[in-house]
Amino acid sequence: MGEGARQPDDFAVAFDSAFATLQVRVESACAAAGEWPAGVAAGIRAAFGWVAEEPRDAQLLTNDALAGGSTGFERYERMIAYVSELLAPGREQADHGERLPEITERAMASGVAMLVAQRLSMGREAELPSLVPEAIQFVLTPYLGSGEARRVAGLS
Numbered sequence: 001m002g003e004g005a006r007q008p009d010d011f012a013v014a015f016d017s018a019f020a021t022l023q024v025r026v027e028s029a030c031a032a033a034g035e036w037p038a039g040v041a042a043g044i045r046a047a048f049g050w051v052a053e054e055p056r057d058a059q060l061l062t063n064d065a066l067a068g069g070s071t072g073f074e075r076y077e078r079m080i081a082y083v084s085e086l087l088a089p090g091r092e093q094a095d096h097g098e099r100l101p102e103i104t105e106r107a108m109a110s111g112v113a114m115l116v117a118q119r120l121s122m123g124r125e126a127e128l129p130s131l132v133p134e135a136i137q138f139v140l141t142p143y144l145g146s147g148e149a150r151r152v153a154g155l156s
Contacts, residue, residue, distance in 0.1 A: 011060070011064070011068055011071070011072065012071065012075070014057075014060050015060050015061065015064075015065060015072075015075045016075075017057075018054070018057035018058070018060045018061055019061060019075070019078075019079060019082075021050070021054075021057065022047060022050055022057075022058075022061065023082065025046045025047065025049075025050050026043045026046050026047055026086070027043075028046070029042040029043050029045065029046035030042055030043045030086065036089050036090060036092075036093060037090075037093065037140055037143075037144060037148075037152045038152065040086070040087065040090070040136065040139060040140060040152075041132075041136045041140075041152055041153065043086060044112070044132055044135050044136050044139065045129075045132050045136075047112075047116075048116075048128040048129050048131065048132050048135065049128075049129055051116055051119075051120070051125050051128050052125050052126050052128050052129055055120055055125045058116060058120055058125065059120050061075075061076070061079055061113075062076070062113060062116055062117035062120060063117050063120055063121055065079075066117070076113075079113070080106060080109045080110055080113060081106075083105075083108075083109035083112070083113075084105035084106050084108075084109045085105075087104075087105040087108055087109065087139065087143075088105055090105075090140070090142075090143035090144075091104075091143070093143045093144055094142065094143045094144075100142055100143075104142050108138070108139045108142070111138065112135055112138070112139065115128075115131070115135065116128065119131075132153075133153040133154055133155050134153070134155075136149070136152060136153035136154075137149045137150055137152075137153040137155055140152055140153070
């Protein structure tokens, strides 16, 4: 796991500390942004910025957690559930005439987490801030449609 072997209790403490820091960053950014779509965009921006600044902590939340057996996977799932809850209000935004699948929020959260994990594995976490607009569009498209998601992401 990460920088040398960690004992399970050490991993749990380190994970929980990193996760709490990430939550504060994301929630502060979301609260300052106002409406839900802008809050999602701000949350993604804050999370990707944090990963670029704190890659070791981000590694704990992603790759180390997934490699950490059942304890790590339970914590990883808690992180995905947290992000999913932040996305759930988007269901009120979705007016496509169809009900979104129940798995939508988990799929969006997991997709972004895998993007982060991949960049961390390759030592390319510094690229994440430049990927923010595409990540925002990816996450918001099911709720707002492609055009509005691109607008919120600053791509149009």
